[in-house]
Amino acid sequence: MHSKPYHHGDLRKSLIEAGIGLINEEGISGFSLRKVAAKCGVSHAAPYSHFKDVQELLAAMGDHVTEQFTFALQSSIEGQENPDRAIQQLGTAYIAFFEEHPSYFPFLFYHSGITIQMEEELEEDTYPPFAVFKNTARQLFRSKRLPLGNDTPMLMAVWSTVHGIAALITSKSIHYPGNWREAWAFFIKSGGNEHEADRP
Amino acid sequence: MHSKPYHHGDLRKSLIEAGIGLINEEGISGFSLRKVAAKCGVSHAAPYSHFKDVQELLAAMGDHVTEQFTFALQSSIEGQENPDRAIQQLGTAYIAFFEEHPSYFPFLFYHSGITIQMEEELEEDTYPPFAVFKNTARQLFRSKRLPLGNDTPMLMAVWSTVHGIAALITSKSIHYPGNWREAWAFFIKSGGNEHEADRP
DNA sequence: TTTCTATCTTGACACCGTAAAGATTAATGT
DNA sequence: ACATTAATCTTTACGGTGTCAAGATAGAAA
Numbered sequence: 001m002h003s004k005p006y007h008h009g010d011l012r013k014s015l016i017e018a019g020i021g022l023i024n025e026e027g028i029s030g031f032s033l034r035k036v037a038a039k040c041g042v043s044h045a046a047p048y049s050h051f052k053d054v055q056e057l058l059a060a061m062g063d064h065v066t067e068q069f070t071f072a073l074q075s076s077i078e079g080q081e082n083p084d085r086a087i088q089q090l091g092t093a094y095i096a097f098f099e100e101h102p103s104y105f106p107f108l109f110y111h112s113g114i115t116i117q118m119e120e121e122l123e124e125d126t127y128p129p130f131a132v133f134k135n136t137a138r139q140l141f142r143s144k145r146l147p148l149g150n151d152t153p154m155l156m157a158v159w160s161t162v163h164g165i166a167a168l169i170t171s172k173s174i175h176y177p178g179n180w181r182e183a184w185a186f187f188i189k190s191g192g193n194e195h196e197a198d199r200p
Numbered sequence: 201m202h203s204k205p206y207h208h209g210d211l212r213k214s215l216i217e218a219g220i221g222l223i224n225e226e227g228i229s230g231f232s233l234r235k236v237a238a239k240c241g242v243s244h245a246a247p248y249s250h251f252k253d254v255q256e257l258l259a260a261m262g263d264h265v266t267e268q269f270t271f272a273l274q275s276s277i278e279g280q281e282n283p284d285r286a287i288q289q290l291g292t293a294y295i296a297f298f299e300e301h302p303s304y305f306p307f308l309f310y311h312s313g314i315t316i317q318m319e320e321e322l323e324e325d326t327y328p329p330f331a332v333f334k335n336t337a338r339q340l341f342r343s344k345r346l347p348l349g350n351d352t353p354m355l356m357a358v359w360s361t362v363h364g365i366a367a368l369i370t371s372k373s374i375h376y377p378g379n380w381r382e383a384w385a386f387f388i389k390s391g392g393n394e395h396e397a398d399r400p
Numbered sequence: 401t402t403t404c405t406a407t408c409t410t411g412a413c414a415c416c417g418t419a420a421a422g423a424t425t426a427a428t429g430t
Numbered sequence: 431a432c433a434t435t436a437a438t439c440t441t442t443a444c445g446g447t448g449t450c451a452a453g454a455t456a457g458a459a460a
Contacts, residue, residue: 007425007438029311032416043440045418050438054417062373106310109371111229127374156376156383157361157390164364165356171309173262174327176356183356190357207407207456232447243409245449250407254448 004041012050012060014040019061027103028111033057055113062112065104070128072097077132083140088188090136091162094129095180098166105170133159161187212250212260214240219261227303228311233257255313262312265304270328272297277332283340288388290336291362294329295380298366305370333359361387 008014018039022031033054034044051057076093080086098105108114126134137155146154165184169176208214218239222231233254234244251257276293280286298305326334337355346354365384369376 005425011438033418034416044416045441046439048418048439106306109367109373110306110310112373114373152378153382153386154390156365156378156380157387160364160368160383160387161357161361162364163367164360164362167309167363167367168360173309173312178352178356180356182353183360186353187357187360190354205456211407233449234447244447245410246408248408248449 008040008042008046011040011042011046015047015050015057016060016064019057020065023061023103023107024101028107058107058111059113062108062114065108065112066114066127066129069097069104069108070132073129073132077136083136083143084188086136087140087158088185090133091158091184091188092181094133094162095166095169095184098170099180102170105166130159133162208240208242208246211240211242211246215247215250215257216260216264219257220265223261223303223307224301228307258307258311259313262308265308265312266327266329269297269304269308270332273329273332277336283336283343284388286336287340287358288385290333291358291384291388292381294333294362295366295369295384298370299380302370305366330359333362 015036019031019036022035022039033047036057037044037047040046047057051060073090073093076089077086080089134155137158138151141151141154162184165180168174169180215236219231219236222236222239233247236257237244237247240246247257251260273290273293276289277286280289334355337358338351341351341354362384365380368374369380
């Protein structure tokens with residue numbers, strides 16, 4: 001039998017994945033650089049060859065989770081032509097993602113340190129998950145022929161609701177009553193049916 | 201001049217207030233029990249005479265902040281008879297509270313460990329801030345003569361939006377575009393006008 | 401006054417992030 | 431093929447953290 005090789009192989013990727021695993025298991029409060037290193041079978045200072053501090057590892061982990069998040073959002077509206085249903089499915093996917101991984105919410109938005117900017121002018125460099133949301137919501141607005149002046153506040157209202165539900169169900173302090181799908185369905189129905197809803 | 205007395209006087213209260221001050225200054229990541237003890241001019245193990253853990257201090261701090269939060273919400277609707285304006289002011293106060301103290305949001309909902317339960321049956325032991333919200337929202341619903349079956353999902357939709365805006369503006373990762381007051385005003389206007397639509 | 405008890409201090413321990421210095425091995429140049 | 435370089439990992443060390451145990455202090459009760 002041969003002992004473990006001195007070099008790991010692809011430690012950087014392993015650290016990111018092990019770190020995300022640790023977040024899932026213990027949450028942000030149980031996270032530590034040394035535990036991540038141990039999970040990879042490596043010394044506690046080894047991560048410093050790939051990240052200058054723990055913050056940089058957290059950021060890389062955040063980017064990786066963000067990719068998964070974006071993919072989940074995009075998948076949820078794939079092939080859906082009806083803008084009403086698209087926005088409904090997108091919101092459901094948004095919330096369901098954090099329902100499945102509750103500790104991702106505080107991690108992504110309060111500890112990962114990734115920068116999510118949403119300038120109205122610069123449409124190119126918006127944060128990917130939000131860009132998906134933005135495009136889908138705008139298609140909905142256009143299909144309802146709503147004035148473009150209300151574009152941003154309307155988009156923010158929709159996004160805030162979805163984000164708020166995700167925040168509430170992932171909070172350790174709050175027990176969310178009933179079913180969030182009902183609340184979300186209600187919001188969709190009451191917010192969108194000012195004009196006629198269906199389009200064949 | 202006389203040296204410091206061996207006994208502090210009211211250390212428990214001082215620790216809670218110093219802890220909240222530290223949260224405001226450095227956020228949850230800069231928080232430590234030893235810093236709080238030092239702020240009170242006391243040894244690093246002194247807090248253990250009043251709290252069994254750091255978690256118990258955090259919980260006491262959370263309760264204290266929750267009282268301030270509840271007071272701010274109640275003050276915002278004092279003497280307001282119009283349910284529409286009441287819910288609008290309440291939501292504004294909800295968000296403004298966290299805008300003023302951004303680090304309270306992750307602290308309260310992800311680190312304080314306070315238990316906020318909102319059973320539909322037991323109306324008595326609901327979490328105070330939510331109780332204020334609930335009562336005001338129900339007055340609004342009743343004034344609009346909406347079916348009571350939609351009570352809970354409707355309430356949740358409103359609460360989620362306010363909570364979501366607070367989550368977004370306090371997130372270190374997200375730069376909130378434009379003015380949240382516009383988004384909130386938009387939600388209020390478009391969410392309540394199913395029967396009395398006042399669109400141009 | 402004497403005893404009791406709550407409160408605070410000191411000291412120790414394991415765990416944490418981080419830096420410096422050395423070991424090991426892959427990559428590169430000749 | 432060999433020597434040199436550069437990248438990766440280990441070891442050791444340091445200050446900061448939560449927590450516990452033992453001892454010091456002083457206010458309260460007897």
